[in-house]
Amino acid sequence: MTRTATTVRTRSALALGLAALALPALAGCTDNAPAAGADDGDPRAIAVDASDSSCTLSSTQAPSGTLHFTVKNTGTKVTEFYLLASDGLRIIAEVENIGPGLARDLVLSAQPGRYITACKPGMVGNGIRADFAVADSGEPAVSADDQQLVDQATQGYAAYVKDQTEQLLSATEDFVTAYEKGDDARARGLYPTARTHYERIEPVAESFGDLDPKLDLRQADLESGQKWTGWHRIEKDLWPQRATGYRALSTSERKTYGDDLLANTKLLYQRTRTMTFTVDQIANGATGLLDEVAKSKVTGEEEYWSHTDLYDFQANIDGARVAWQDLQPVLRKKDPTLDQQIAARFSALQKLLDAQRDGKGFKLYTQLGQDDVKQLSNAVNALAEPLSKMAAAVL
Known part of the structure; x- marks a missing residue:
């Protein structure tokens, strides 16, 4: 989102x-x-x-x-x-x-x-x-005893973000090449897996208020006069079945939108090369990823045209899990009970997600029943509650 x-x-x-x-x-x-x-x-x-x-x-x-x-x-x-x-x-x-x-x-x-x-x-x-x-209060942000654990956590998460943006750029290059060549079958196959790398670090991408809308804005959220570009604009062109009277983009238009997506992805890649993070940013980012799941993934709103929402769902959970695992040494020291609760609820949610797999990927969102959606939603809420306490615990 x-x-x-x-x-x-x-x-x-x-x-x-x-x-x-x-x-x-x-x-x-x-x-x-x-x-x-x-x-x-x-x-x-x-x-x-x-x-x-x-x-x-x-x-x-x-x-x-x-x-x-x-x-x-x-x-x-x-x-x-x-x-x-x-x-x-x-x-x-x-x-x-x-x-x-x-x-x-x-x-x-x-x-x-x-x-x-x-x-x-x-x-x-x-x-x-x-x-x-x-x-300036003049007080140290972290005690000397905790500094080594904090440094390990923040450096590990920065490396993760760097790796994900590198994979995102490579995957986006392949996707754009297929899309601009008119190889729609390949582009459709690459679409959900390429976006996985974006969704895993979505709070980081969203921190760039000028860039994220160009990459990830949905049509339903367009404001008056706003130009629609990015992943979801191309998604609609690849899966136009739900669009009444839709006119397919021309070859030149495809190149315009594809090149724009790739250019903005390169800009995101460049901006994240030297990013640093604090423990609260990592913890709050994990909570933000759970919010993403609850708002648009578990409801089937994110991938309106392709119905590949469960790929995004898994990616958001992946990103939240990595954030928690990077902070785990600090959290175990300060609140081991909270850490155990988070671990159990991640496991329960992942079990439900795994039940919706189809080969190496996931079922389309339209293949889920109401009970499936309700169980996933309840599990997301159950995880979000202890995860929201992590920032206070590690600071």
Whole structure:
């Protein structure tokens, strides 16, 4: 799915019914006056009152270190909350799918600097934004005893992202070559497996707010005047059966869209060569991948034309599992019970996914029954609950 500072995907009512998630539509900026409910004794504990028309923080500044945002949705639309870099594009951390009347926590380690907060009622548009400042507390982010484990985790995850983008670029080159040559059978076969590498690191790709929509935007989420490019534009051309009166792209148009996909993939590859990560980014990214599954994979919305959603489902689970495994030495030291719970629920979910395999791949989403979808959805929710606690545990 594509969720950036400027654009996100729509979700169906099925997501609300099965995954206790949903979504809504944007309001303009309002001033951020102090919100009620913050812990006055802890300057790093910040309450966020997110309504349909306002985004009110208990404080717009904090000392560096582990920040704990508690986001309460007091509106009528499903919302999400972002901490953005000062450029307003790069996503530092996010918490999504906060239903009306519900609250979710966002825990992260923040360095000194200028940031932007954003609530996004309806989970579309630019969000209700305000400046946020983090002052230098002078405190070390990690204890000396934990630093070696943290370094091992962050370096391992950075290597994983690098490897996945390398594989993504190679697979995309093969896919684009087949597509532009008109070898549709080969292109259809390559489509879901090439996208696997993108879906495994989706939160990383989404952190580039200018790039992710060009690569992964679905037609259902197009905003007025927005150009549709990327994987799903080509997907529709390869599987046009659901499109009434669809006109196939010409050879020259295929080349335009194929070349654009490859160029943007190369740009993603270049940007991730030297990326570094913090433990909270890795942990929150794992939670974000579970959100992706619940919102658009388990509902069959992601791959609307090809019905290859289960490949994306598995890829998101793969990415979340790697993030957890990289952090596991830290988590086992700090909260071994939580680590065991996460392990058991990953195993249960994977067992259900394996039951939907077809040879080396997966069944089409349309081949799943309602009971299959419900079981998968329940297992995703069961895993998401302990996984959402991982960031707080490892910080």
